[in-house]
Amino acid sequence: MNFKVPALNPSVRFWITLIAITWLLGAVGLGWLVKSAAILLLLLLISPLLLFWGMRLWLRWNVVQGTCPVCDFEFASLQASSVRCPSCGEVLTVRDRQFVRLTPPGTIDVTAIEVNAQVIDSPPSH
Incomplete structure (x- = not known):
């Protein structure tokens, strides 16, 4: 067999x-x-x-995405770090999950507003 x-x-x-x-x-x-x-x-x-x-999870906690306060360019960076804006080159730091300009103490930030000048004819003198 x-x-x-x-x-x-x-x-x-x-x-x-x-x-x-x-x-x-x-x-x-x-x-x-x-x-x-x-x-x-x-x-x-x-x-x-x-x-x-x-x-x-780590990226969600530590990566901040926002806009540059100077030129409004949107980009991302790590929490608690200093970074240069890729668009304008301004040195920024991250505070409260937002980008803030890194300026010396006593610096006052001013926002400029464009004003259109209008010529007004002066009244005739008497």
Whole structure:
């Protein structure tokens, strides 16, 4: 009597071998080894997701997006840092999640308003 084993797909053969080794280790009393390897594999699979989520959370807390108070150019920077505006080059700092000009003490900021001059004829003198 000739007994032939059908040829298995290599991927099916891998999974059957893995299940057989796991069952054998569990039967011998080394189930803790299988559980440790499974936990390690699970941690390796979950850690990129946790890293991605943590990075997004850190960016949400530490990146400030706003406009330059001098030229109204919108850009982003890190919280509690000094940066130059990419448009006008003004040195800015981040306070209360807004960009503020970095000026020496005693400096008064003035907003200029354009006024159209109108010529008024003077009244005739008496």
